[in-house]
Structure formats: C-alpha cells, structure tokens
Amino acid sequence: MSILxxxxxxxxxxxxxxxxxxxxxxxxxxxxxLAARYFCDDVRLVGVVGGDFPEEYLRVLRDGGIDLQxxxxxxxxxxFAWSGRYHYDMNERDTLDTQLNVLQSFEPxxxxxxxxxxxxxxxxxxxxxxxxVLAQIDNPAYVICDTMNFWIENxxxxxxxxxxxxxxxxxxxxxxxxxxxxPNLVKAADRIRGMGPETxxxxxxxxxxxxxxGDTIFSAPAYPLEDIQDPTGAGDTFAGGLAGHLxxxxxxxxxxLRRAIxxxxxxxxxxxxxxxxxxxxxxxxxxxxERAHAFRDLAAIPELSAFQPA
Amino acid sequence: MSILxxxxxxxxxxxxxxxxxxxxxxxxxxxxxLAARYFCDDVRLVGVVGGDFPEEYLRVLRDGGIDLQxxxxxxxxxxFAWSGRYHYDMNERDTLDTQLNVLQSFEPxxxxxxxxxxxxxxxxxxxxxxxxVLAQIDNPAYVICDTMNFWIENxxxxxxxxxxxxxxxxxxxxxxxxxxxxPNLVKAADRIRGMGPETxxxxxxxxxxxxxxGDTIFSAPAYPLEDIQDPTGAGDTFAGGLAGHLxxxxxxxxxxLRRAIxxxxxxxxxxxxxxxxxxxxxxxxxxxxERAHAFRDLAAIPELSAFQPA
Numbered sequence: 001m002s003i004l005x006x007x008x009x010x011x012x013x014x015x016x017x018x019x020x021x022x023x024x025x026x027x028x029x030x031x032x033x034l035a036a037r038y039f040c041d042d043v044r045l046v047g048v049v050g051g052d053f054p055e056e057y058l059r060v061l062r063d064g065g066i067d068l069q070x071x072x073x074x075x076x077x078x079x080f081a082w083s084g085r086y087h088y089d090m091n092e093r094d095t096l097d098t099q100l101n102v103l104q105s106f107e108p109x110x111x112x113x114x115x116x117x118x119x120x121x122x123x124x125x126x127x128x129x130x131x132x133v134l135a136q137i138d139n140p141a142y143v144i145c146d147t148m149n150f151w152i153e154n155x156x157x158x159x160x161x162x163x164x165x166x167x168x169x170x171x172x173x174x175x176x177x178x179x180x181x182x183p184n185l186v187k188a189a190d191r192i193r194g195m196g197p198e199t200x201x202x203x204x205x206x207x208x209x210x211x212x213x214g215d216t217i218f219s220a221p222a223y224p225l226e227d228i229q230d231p232t233g234a235g236d237t238f239a240g241g242l243a244g245h246l247x248x249x250x251x252x253x254x255x256x257l258r259r260a261i262x263x264x265x266x267x268x269x270x271x272x273x274x275x276x277x278x279x280x281x282x283x284x285x286x287x288x289x290e291r292a293h294a295f296r297d298l299a300a301i302p303e304l305s306a307f308q309p310a
Numbered sequence: 311m312s313i314l315x316x317x318x319x320x321x322x323x324x325x326x327x328x329x330x331x332x333x334x335x336x337x338x339x340x341x342x343x344l345a346a347r348y349f350c351d352d353v354r355l356v357g358v359v360g361g362d363f364p365e366e367y368l369r370v371l372r373d374g375g376i377d378l379q380x381x382x383x384x385x386x387x388x389x390f391a392w393s394g395r396y397h398y399d400m401n402e403r404d405t406l407d408t409q410l411n412v413l414q415s416f417e418p419x420x421x422x423x424x425x426x427x428x429x430x431x432x433x434x435x436x437x438x439x440x441x442x443v444l445a446q447i448d449n450p451a452y453v454i455c456d457t458m459n460f461w462i463e464n465x466x467x468x469x470x471x472x473x474x475x476x477x478x479x480x481x482x483x484x485x486x487x488x489x490x491x492x493p494n495l496v497k498a499a500d501r502i503r504g505m506g507p508e509t510x511x512x513x514x515x516x517x518x519x520x521x522x523x524g525d526t527i528f529s530a531p532a533y534p535l536e537d538i539q540d541p542t543g544a545g546d547t548f549a550g551g552l553a554g555h556l557x558x559x560x561x562x563x564x565x566x567l568r569r570a571i572x573x574x575x576x577x578x579x580x581x582x583x584x585x586x587x588x589x590x591x592x593x594x595x596x597x598x599x600e601r602a603h604a605f606r607d608l609a610a611i612p613e614l615s616a617f618q619p620a
Contacts, residue, residue: 088493089487089493089494090493177399183398183399183400184399184535184536184537184538185516185534186534186535186536187536204517206495207514207517207518208517208529208531210534216607217534217608218608218609218610219518219531219532219534219608219609220611221518221529221531221609222529224495224496224520224527224529225494225496226494226496226497227494228494255612258610258611258612259611259612259614262611262614289614289616292614293614295611296611296614297526298527298528298529299528299529299531299609299611300528300568300609301530301568301569301572301605301606301609302565302568302569304569304572304599304602304603304606306599
C-alpha cells in the first residue's frame with residue numbers, strides 16, 4: 001500500500017515571538033510525507049528543488065524512509081522559498097515573501113514506479129497540474145486534495161475541473177467560505193460537495209476540524225497545547241496523518257475517516273510543539289497512540305439519560 | 311431544587327442581515343431563565359426593569375414558569391436597553407448603543423424566599439454586586455459566574471475578590487485571554503483557576519466550548535446549523551441549560567459537567583435559530599433530548615485500535 005504526495009519542498013524562513021530561523025526544511029510534501037511515513041512504509045514524494053537544496057535535507061527525508069525517486073533536482077534553479085512571521089497569539093501569520101523559483105516551471109512527471117500509487121495527495125498547486133498528475137496514475141483508490149485562496153481567486157474554472165476527480169478535499173474554514181461564496185460552513189460544505197468531492201474536511205486550526213461525509217458531520221477537537229512553538233506545516237502534517245491512517249486501514253467509510261482525522265490532528269499537534277519539522281523526526285508509535293487516545297477522552301460525551309422535563 | 315439567576319432584563323434592538331426589530335425582550339437573566347426552566351421547575355429571577363417594561367414581556371416570563379418575585383419594577387425609571395448589529399457572517403457584532411437606565415443604581419435585594427437557592431447564576435454585573443448577592447444567599451450548592459471585558463478592565467481588583475467565591479466561571483475565549491493576560495487558552499485556564507474558580511468553561515461561539523475541571527479538559531463541539539437567525543442571548547442560554555442540568559443532576563463531577571455543557575450547547579443551538587428569545591418559548595423535552603443526543607454522534611470518535619507502526 002502506498003501514498004504519493006505531490007507538493008512543494010521548500011526553504012522556510014520563520015519568525016515566531018520566541019525564535020526565528022532561515023531556510024528551514026519546509027514545503028507541503030516534506031511535512032506530509034514526514035508524518036505519513038509513521039503509518040505506511042511506502043511513501044512517495046513528487047516535487048522539485050533547486051541546485052541549492054542541501055544534501056542534509058535530502059538525507060532527513062531519505063532517513064525518514066521517504067522514496068525520493070520523484071523529487072526532481074533542477075541544478076540550475078533555486079529552491080522555492082517562503083518566509084512568514086507569526087503574531088503573538090500564533091493564530092495569525094503574515095507572509096513576508098514568496099520566491100517561486102523552480103516551482104514556476106514545475107510540470108511533474110510521475111516515475112513509472114509510482115503509477116500504481118494507492119492514495120494520492122495533491123498538494124496546494126495549480127489545479128491544472130493537479131489534473132496532469134492524476135492523469136499519470138493508473139487507478140488510485142483515493143485522491144486527497146488541498147487548495148488555497150490564490151487558486152480559488154485566479155483559477156476558479158480550472159479548480160472546478162479538478163474537484164470532480166477528488167475524493168476528499170481538505171481546506172481551512174476561510175478557504176471553504178471563499179470557494180463556496182457562503183459564510184455558513186454547513187451550507188458551504190453542501191455547495192462544495194456538489195462541485196465534486198464526496199468528502200470534505202474543513203480545518204479550523206486551534207478549533208479542530210469538521211468532516212462532512214455521507215450524510216453525517218463529525219466535529220473533531222484540536223489537542224489543547226500549552227506550548228506552541230511554530231504552527232508552520234500543521235495543515236500538511238494533518239494531511240499526512242490522515243492519508244497515513246487511510247492507507248493503513250484501506251477503507252474510506254465514515255468511521256475510518258473519523259479515525260484518520262484524529263491521527264491527522266495527532267500528528268499536527270506534535271509538529272507545532274517544535275520549530276519547523278523537527279518534532280516529526282523523532283516520534284514513536286507509542287507516543288502517537290497515546291496522544292490519539294487522549295483525543296477520545298478530550299471529546300468524550302458521557303451517556304445522556306432520557307430527558308426528564310421539569 | 312432551585313436556580314437563582316441574577317442579571318439583566320432588557321430591551322434589545324437587533325439588526326441582522328436578515329431582520330431587525332426594536333425593543334425585543336432581552337437581557338442575560340431572561341435568556342438564562344427561559345432556558346433553565348426546561349430543566350427545573352423552581353427558577354428564580356432577580357433583576358430590575360423600568361415602568362416602561364410591558365406587561366406582555368412579564369407574561370412571557372411568568373408563563374414560562376419563572377418566579378418573578380425578585381424582579382424589581384422601578385416605576386419612575388426606564389428599562390436597560392441595548393442595541394447591536396450583526397455582520398454578514400454572524401460571528402461578529404457591533405454594539406450600537408447601551409442605555410443603562412435603571413441598571414445604573416441597581417442594588418439587588420434577594421427576597422427571603424430565595425435565600426435557600428441551590429444554584430446561583432451571577433450574570434455579567436459589577437463584581438461588587440455579585441458579592442453582595444452571594445452574601446444574601448444562605449448556602450448555595452454551586453455558584454456560576456459570568457463577566458466581561460468591561461469589568462476585567464475597570465474593576466479588576468474587585469473581580470479578583472469575587473472569583474474565590476465562584477465554583478464555575480463561564481467566559482468567552484477573548485475574555486479568558488484578557489483576564490489571564492495570556493494568549494494560550496490552556497495556560498490562561500490554569501491562571502484563572504488559580505484565581506479561585508475550581509471549574510472554568512470557555513465559550514468559543516461557533517467553535518464550541520472548553521471545560522477545565524479537575525485535571526481534565528473537555529472539548530465540546532458546537533452544533534452545526536444551516537440557519538442562524540440571531541446569535542443574541544446564545545451565551546446566557548448556554549448558561550441556562552448548563553445550570554438546568556446541574557440542578558437536575560445535583561452533582562458537579564466531571565461527567566455531570568460534560569453533560570451540562572452539552573445541554574447548554576443544545577439550548578444555545580436552538581435559540582440562535584429564531585430572532586430574540588422566540589425559539590425558547592416553544593421547545594419540548596423530546597426536541598431537547600433529540601438534539602442533545604445528536605451532539606454525541608457529532609463528537610463520536612470510534613475506538614482506535616493499537617497503533618501499528620509502518
């Protein structure tokens with residue numbers, strides 16, 4: 001069973017009120033695969049970096065067990081670079097700079113060995129590129145897709161062509177509202193699912209996540225953390241845990257999706273505890289299991305007796 | 311078993327994107343008691359209105375079974391009046407005007423028949439008045455308290471004298487952060503509980519609520535509604551369902567508090583479906599039970615198997 005992640009591998013320059021660092025290993029595909037590999041031993045990465053990408057970062061990914069056959073190295077180009085600054089309460093950030101560099105001309109070619117990928121995670125890329133990727137995969141069991149305001153605003157029609165090819169769209173609440181042009185999340189979810197994806201997951205950061213699947217809604221809490229060092233990559237790490245559990249379970253029913261969201265939330269709760277992807281480098285199955293179980297206590301509503309009116 | 315609610319009874323003038331109305335029955339004690347009376351047949355109200363308060367509104371409360379012996383009518387004064395406007399997404403509002411009127415000189419006298427009240431709900435009033443109220447109650451089993459930014463900013467020391475007398479403080483997330491002077495809610499909760507209240511409930515509006523009691527945290531979801539007509543009174547209605555379940559259960563342990571939050575959330579989810587307190591006037595035990603049970607489905611995390619590492 002395999003996961004294919006297509007997305008960015010980047011240099012992140014991050015400022016938080018507590019720490020700052022330049023050119024940290026980042027990008028959606030890095031976080032996603034570093035989380036997913038705890039669940040699945042066949043995690044494949046498709047992306048591009050420049051000649052400036054250090055061997056040390058390649059080693060981090062490779063030592064994590066990630067298959068880098070699909071990582072193109074454009075020796076003449078420079079790696080995609082993002083920089084951002086978090087506010088004091090960590091729930092908001094300003095993007096200071098984005099240098100697309102090698103990403104500007106990225107047209108992913110999927111290695112033949114990846115054509116049989118079971119779960120495909122389409123990172124936040126041009127919807128046209130997302131379709132081109134899917135056209136190269138034989139018969140994926142499940143397609144998970146991310147997008148963002150830039151694509152909603154600038155490539156709406158193209159995004160509408162991609163959505164019918166997607167099983168599960170994962171966006172944040174602002175993106176869901178913008179995509180549906182509707183402030184109410186329940187109505188927005190209806191509208192978005194009408195555009196193609198059978199399942200919709202809305203991430204709400206420190207407020208958890210909502211799952212719309214079949215005719216039910218699941219509200220997952222966020223893990224209450226005392227110490228958030230750096231929220232960078234939390235959304236992609238969430239997607240990694242999500243895809244990881246799904247490929248391991250090899251089922252996509254409501255109960256499995258609920259568990260997958262808990263594992264996604266678990267992985268996200270770990271990654272924000274340290275700067276950059278550091279926390280993803282030294283987790284253990286026991287720690288992951290322990291925190292996932294803590295979510296059940298956190299959300300547990302005791303049995304309600306029959307209602308006795310006054 | 312009895313609930314005593316001390317708070318405002320008001321005229322609310324409300325503008326939403328869909329509807330507006332002037333001088334609707336409002337105030338924290340109105341919403342709280344109209345919710346609590348579904349759980350308890352001895353709900354007592356202490357507050358003040360002016361000579362302009364219509365008999366019709368008194369009848370609404372009285373027909374709801376609420377004991378109005380403690381509602382002072384200041385024939386020469388005018389009723390407290392609030393007006394506000396909701397934004398399109400209903401999560402934000404602007405207060406347009408506040409006329410304290412009779413509230414300005416309000417010094418609640420608790421009728422002798424109320425001295426044995428079991429649960430006391432201290433509405434969002436001057437902390438000094440909150441203490442004066444408690445001094446008049448013989449031996450309450452449980453004290454629930456609300457406050458707001460105005461009292462935190464202007465009467466901080468007085469609030470610090472009230473908090474040790476409180477069993478359960480119920481505030482929203484912005485108030486919790488301001489009271490603790492700490493953006494992280496877990497740390498803020500620790501600090502606030504150090505100021506007195508054994509239990510803290512943080513309301514997060516459309517994102518649910520957090521309960522900090524004993525050494526556990528409970529994250530309750532909000533009920534996902536397609537149609538929110540008017541959020542006015544949701545927080546006080548929440549407190550009414552909360553107090554209602556607690557007095558009915560006559561226990562204050564973690565499991566009971568969790569259930570109480572679900573009943574509070576249930577009542578709040580109803581009240582926002584109609585303008586003003588209208589929805590609270592015609593509920594049935596069956597409808598309340600049905601929605602409370604729906605919360606369990608909404609939040610249910612299926613059993614997690616032992617973690618199988620990759």
